[in-house]
Amino acid sequence: MSQKSSWKDQIKQKWGPHAHCTICGKAIPPDKKFCAQNCRDKYLGYEMKQKKKGRIQLVFLVGLMLFMFLMMFIMF
Numbered sequence: 001m002s003q004k005s006s007w008k009d010q011i012k013q014k015w016g017p018h019a020h021c022t023i024c025g026k027a028i029p030p031d032k033k034f035c036a037q038n039c040r041d042k043y044l045g046y047e048m049k050q051k052k053k054g055r056i057q058l059v060f061l062v063g064l065m066l067f068m069f070l071m072m073f074i075m076f
């Protein structure tokens, strides 16, 4: 535990402002986004899932709009 905190202090002293790993929150150099390849892979997988979700939502919305448009077309 004490080793971890001293490592964090070292980063603070060396780089000043530092970033945190997007996945696990570890202190990392500000020019990096992830602490390890493992976290990078996790993030990319998560992002892809989110993109897929967004696409499904978009298709659903467009479908709903088309459906409403059709209903209006039928009614008038």
Ligand SMILES: [Zn+2]
Pocket (backbone or CB within 6 Å): 021, 022, 023, 024, 025, 026, 034, 035, 036, 039
């Ligand atoms: Zn990480």
